[in-house]
Amino acid sequence: MHLLLSGIGKRFGAVQAVVDADLEIRPGEVLSLLGENGAGKSTLMKLLYGVHRPDAGSITIDGRPMSIDSPRTAVALGIGMVFQQSTLIPALSVRENLVLALGEGRWWIGRRGQALRALDERLQALAPGVDPEAAVAELSLSQLQLVELVKLRLRAARCVVLDEPSAALAPAEAQRLWSLIRALAADGVAVVLITHKLADVRACADRVAVMRAGRVVAQVGAADADDDRIVGWMVGEAPPAVRAPSGSPASRPPRLWIKDVSVGVARGIDLQVRAGEILGLAGISGGGQAELAEAIAGARPIDAGEVILDGELLRAPRRAPSPSSRLGVIPAEPLRNAVAPALSLGVNLALRRFGELPFRVDRAALERQAAQLLERFAVRPADPAAPAGSLSGGNLQKLVAARELSQRPAAVVACYPTMGLDVTATAQVYETLFGLAGDGTAVLWISEDLDDLLHYAHRIAVMFEGRVVRVLDAAQTTAFELGAWMTGLAGPVGRAAAGSSDEVFA
Amino acid sequence: MSRSAVRDALRGLLLFLVLASTFFLLIGRDPVSMFGAILTAAAGSGYAVGESLVRATPILLCALATLVPARLGLISVGAEGQLYAGAIAGTGVMIAWAGPPPLLLPAVVLGGMAGGALWALLPALLRNAAGVNETISTLMLNFVAALAVTWLVYGAWKNPQSQGWPATVEFPDIARLPTLGDSRVHAGLLIALAAAVLLAWLLGRTRWGLGLDVLCSNPRLDSVTSLSLARQVLLTMAVGGTLAGLAGIAEASVVQGRLQSDLAQGAGLSGFLVAWLAGNRVGRTVWIALGVGALLASGDGLQMSERVPSSVTLVVQGLLFVAALGAAAHRDRGTRHV
């Protein structure tokens, strides 16, 4: 199936999401669609899939112009899309999801009919090891993607769009995904891979298209463009340089000591973060990093162990957590975890010192006091009376940073702080966070972006299934070594061979 | 009021007028004269105004009883049950009182408040301990409390002199809240209004109210603010229960003179919807409660002047809330106080 998008435009309210976009999708080829968050990649593909209707432009399929007004139409035409958030229904079984996906059919499904057995056989052929009776909620992430692709194959899709499929996969699982994608293309399917990671492009793309601010700014063969040119297209200018951490804090005293802490999945975590050090924490999601961050932040009780800050006991089991002005916390998903969306920016900024507020509170006064802080941390729009829920993701994170970091805390716990932010916002958050390290703050930084970790952190601790399996010197390791430890592929053998530059326990 | 709130209100009013007029036409009545008759019966004379205030008082108290937990994000419909519990407690104090007579009234009133507060703590504890959804638990407990009243007035507390209609003995005069002149308007209204003023200040201008707003907007912030969600659940429900309990003992002692079945006459449900429509803002709650009370009080007068059953006002009340809910689109789920 050969698709041609010409002059596509789409606006949502005041925002022009896609402007005059041209894109060619060829059969048997993998086209990688790159761009930062908000560049319009997902929107453009959703226009192709009929989720939205374009305001301008045309879509031509195999030479014939088509109007795609709903996902039903797109599916009927043979276009399939695998969204970032799986549209499989977790509570239903794999089989039930596939029956739903196949649309029309007899009104009676029953339990053991012939049609169902035929379906099961095809499922086993394409995705061995997946139990058709199993609820989708029980599948692993890569099994989930497999079933999504099976769904599309069953519908005989001739064009498959994948939206950021490798976002949460470990390196080994990503490899398997890429070979699947190449196999699809080999079958003559036209594949579009939406991503913002260059590694995906290098692994399986034949052609590359880059979007920026709603426009398609480049469409070239993958071999014809090097990484820097691609990033230049994506960002429009040289990416903002963030100062890499300076100095070797190895000789400084530890400020934050996580002493044999167990909480939730995490067991026996023992880490020390020194003054001015950035300790990265990597691991597959669900491995306990988030629980650990919550426990240190005081949002979750500790099961065992202690957290000590500058020699003083901060957290312990059965000890009521109280917010400390010496510890800053920047959680992931600020809207969900750190901010009261209905209340104003000014009030939100005062939340850290809530206990010190007088009994009679003048909210307008809080808002007046907030103006300066908003300026300093470049929160836009800087209206102290506006509800926090109206801010974009990047500005929310800056708001949280303004609240947590303005009193120069002794230590900071940042948990996926740049999740969902674009390059500029990410750079701003890093600037603030790592700038503090330069002033002596101890920073514990949990991230899923291995490249960033390698670039900015001093040391990186890797967690696997609740335990710290390795602590590596960032300057002397690679993404693949980290990935190996993250998926448990490097085991006790590696641990036993601890060299002088690698530490198992701080 | 903000521009969109005014638009919502006008849209709701228009829709209500349409729906109510349609209903009046369906039952063979002229809408204009019906509306006129309702207004006359509600406020056409000093007596009518008095009766409207009497009917509005428990509705206002129940609305406040809904509003306080709602500021925390709880959707409690339990005011009616708390009303009954307060009535039972206060009546029990009256029946069993053996202390000095001047203390009887305060004891009865405090007993009523305590009864309501305790009945409100029950769903609060269930929610804290077991995550029980408070809307459903309070609804069920409403029925338990109402049935408890029926049990008592048919059984242990039955007044041997009341022949066909089971009820308790009448409240002695010294146990009744003072009333205004000849009407049945009683001190409970003053207490309700004073409570409204106090709550408006507490909720809008103190750290406690701010804490409720924070927890309502994002319950995960309890660690940041070192507030305890569980404790505030108990506190807000108890405060609400106190007010509803007061409504109960006031109805029993002054308005109806004794404890009997169907004491509440739907005040709990009306109060919930009043608070909802008011966006959980105290000022608006007062006005809307007075309006709804007037509407329901007009039923008896309407029956005489227009020869329609008083349940017409119940239908009109229902249409009012349906119209208001339907006109205010784009509200987020759960409680909010914009």
Place this chain on the structure above:
Amino acid sequence: MSSVDIVLAGLLVSALRSAAPLLLALLGECLTQRVGRINLGLEGQMLVGAVAGYATVAATGSPWLGLAGGAVAGALLSTVFGWLTVAAGANAFASGLAVWMLGLGLSAYLGTAFVGVRIEGFPLWIGGLTPTVALALVLVPLTALWLFRTRSGLRWRAVGESEHSARALGIVPWRVALSGIVVGGLFSGLGGAALSIDITRTWAEGMTAGRGLVAVGLVIVARWNPWLCLPAALLFGLGEALALRLQAADSAVAAHLLHMLPYAVSLLVFTLTCASLRRDPRSGGAPAGLRAVFER
């Protein structure tokens, strides 16, 4: 006959008859919650069903027509809830309560002519059962098989789990949600009519006495499974039947105290269910669309 004999004789039949109206409403709300909506207006729908059914029998003399009339009335009132929540996007709890209030008022108004009037209901079959009990019992397997084994039932469940995913599959969620609400109205109206035509054979204001609300709570106890609606409704029916029988057996415990039993028991089971759901949200089988109701 000894007290025990009085209590036990025909207890099951009595419990079934008591449970039938609740079972009908329960099945209806089960389907409504399966499409991800929670309708507290069930009580109002039962009430208009009761009065409409009653009026239809008084007018036509046919109890079957009465049941049909009640079902239609319940369905009509439920469209108000459907309009409020699906079309206008109003909050589900508040809308349900408004519909309940409207149902209370409408049924009281329409019923003024019928207070105290007696009608002839269904003739008794063997063992004291009536056609309404049979109807309710038959609808249990029909509903269950439809929900779990047919394509349309699967579509309804998909909408209840995730409207977003359903839309991606080409389903139109609002149509399914509205259907679920109206079918719930149909069943609950039927249940109300069963109450006034078959059980009490009179009309009185507010006669459903909270059965609709108990039904909403019991759906959770029945784990949103139509099969389990039967034992859940029987639980309530048993409590009621027991109360009546103990009263007849001259028990020392007051009858009115016993009338609290069904509500107290339902609340207890609801509490235990919520507690176990809290520990493991997936064990309950709650449609994901209802998560906002149960996760705090």
